[in-house]
Amino acid sequence: MRAFLLLPIAALLATLPFVESHSYPAPDSPSMPLPQFDASGALVRPINFEHWTFVGSNIGMTYSDEHPQGPGEFHNVYTQPEAFDTYRSTGKFPEKTTFLLVVYQPAQKASINKGGYFEGEMTGLAVSVKDSSRFKEGWAYFSFGEGGDLAATAKALPAPMCFSCHNQHADDDHVFVQFHTILRSARHKSLP
């Protein structure tokens, strides 16, 4: 069972060692890790997010009347610690704020577990970046894949694909604060 859980993750990590050398600064850096773009303008896939601030998890979230079978996927959402601190203290997300939406397949009945779901294989990553100097809408959205074979870089998605919904329905500055427990508690403190 352990091998079943670890191998897909190991395979995933093994495919992308070259990204590490020009990705975000080391986790212990005192400065905010900034989004990195290659010469073509594509976003380099963020890695080493273990030291980022986790803001909330959800499972199987749907936004239409269609209800897929099964529990759906886990989405774990992170932002830079510095972006979180700024939001908590000022109520504003700073420029270069980056959110990661990390996708895990639901797993169960491993080890002593008999019901419910824990996080199995990581299969996807979506990212949002706030950068008014680079994106006319202020925020841009990127997908590095959904099937477990993540790309090293990703171009910004066309605005209608993500921006429109975030712009219309997200609680605060295109961020779905309402769905993320740690962001909700931070937002509360910053409200007038």
Added chain:
Amino acid sequence: MRAFLLLPIAALLATLPFVESHSYPAPDSPSMPLPQFDASGALVRPINFEHWTFVGSNIGMTYSDEHPQGPGEFHNVYTQPEAFDTYRSTGKFPEKTTFLLVVYQPAQKASINKGGYFEGEMTGLAVSVKDSSRFKEGWAYFSFGEGGDLAATAKALPAPMCFSCHNQHADDDHVFVQFHTILRSARHKSLP
């Protein structure tokens, strides 16, 4: 809907301001935040865990053949960044390693959500501490409550309540590494 989500959290935070002054060091401290015990030997409730390392989430996990109705609760699990780094680099959890198990009620059908579950009200906190000088079993387990009204301090639970199962079934040094995605990836790298 926003008020519904925020008020329980605000009420929870408002009940415990006095804990902050003698709790864990500030998140930006370069040293590992250490568990704090009061004069009676009770553990002071850890707070300000937003900068700790999130290691995984799960929902409705059961370990018996009974399957409760509904999705169950979210459990978000954290450890100190320094404990995580040590585990990743050496394969060992250092003394004073602390795990937080933060309990959230499942929420849905708020805002544009129509299915699946996100994390609603925080209602519980359980903690484990590795301290061989203080606990003869090496690890001790603490509950700060399950109903939303969390205690400021907690005594170690009797060993049979948590220790026995962690000792018998946890993947590595009494820690259920097998259920937590970030710990699994760290463990893999440290295996011989």
